[in-house]
Amino acid sequence: MDDVTELALRLESLDRQIPGQDMLTVQQVGQVAKIPTATIYDALRDGRLKGTRQGTGWRVSKIAYLRWQIARGGQP
Numbered sequence: 001m002d003d004v005t006e007l008a009l010r011l012e013s014l015d016r017q018i019p020g021q022d023m024l025t026v027q028q029v030g031q032v033a034k035i036p037t038a039t040i041y042d043a044l045r046d047g048r049l050k051g052t053r054q055g056t057g058w059r060v061s062k063i064a065y066l067r068w069q070i071a072r073g074g075q076p
Helices: 005-018 027-035 037-045 062-071
Strands: 022-025 053-054 057-061
Touching: 005 027, 005 062, 022 027, 022 062, 027 057, 027 062, 037 057, 057 062
Parallel strands: none
Antiparallel strands: 022 057, 053 057
């Protein structure tokens, strides 16, 4: 399966899990990825995971999250 197809399939699955949102909080990413939020903050700080600061928190697009998961070999 090529990267585009894999990304599309994972995005469809993620949209079913968290419908109606394009941006995820760090807590949502942790819940979906089943990893500690500290790991997500580390990835955001060192640039492995792309996100934006909104107020006092971070937001991560679903696409950025999925690209990060694919790059690290994880399943969403």
